[in-house]
Amino acid sequence: MEGETLSHKLYEKLSNIISQSALNNLSDMQVEALEEELSKLVQEKNGDIDEISYDDLLAAWENAT
Numbered sequence: 001m002e003g004e005t006l007s008h009k010l011y012e013k014l015s016n017i018i019s020q021s022a023l024n025n026l027s028d029m030q031v032e033a034l035e036e037e038l039s040k041l042v043q044e045k046n047g048d049i050d051e052i053s054y055d056d057l058l059a060a061w062e063n064a065t
Contacts, residue, residue, distance in 0.1 A: 009049045010038055013052065013054075013057065014038070014061075017054050017057060017058060017061075018061055030064055033063070033064035033065075034061065036064075037059075037060035037061075041056055
């Protein structure tokens with residue numbers, strides 16, 4: 001349950017800077033890469049979503065796409 005809440009909060013934060021259309025157009029491979037990048041961010045910030053900046057999210061997006 002806690003992981004689900006974290007994922008939801010992180011997705012909400014990501015959707016503030018990346019359009020829903022862009023997210024929907026990701027290939028399966030890009031989705032996996034993005035999830036991996038986001039997982040690294042969460043680990044780096046010790047699970048504190050509030051510590052993940054929009055710049056961090058943009059970098060993860062760019063690395064995945």
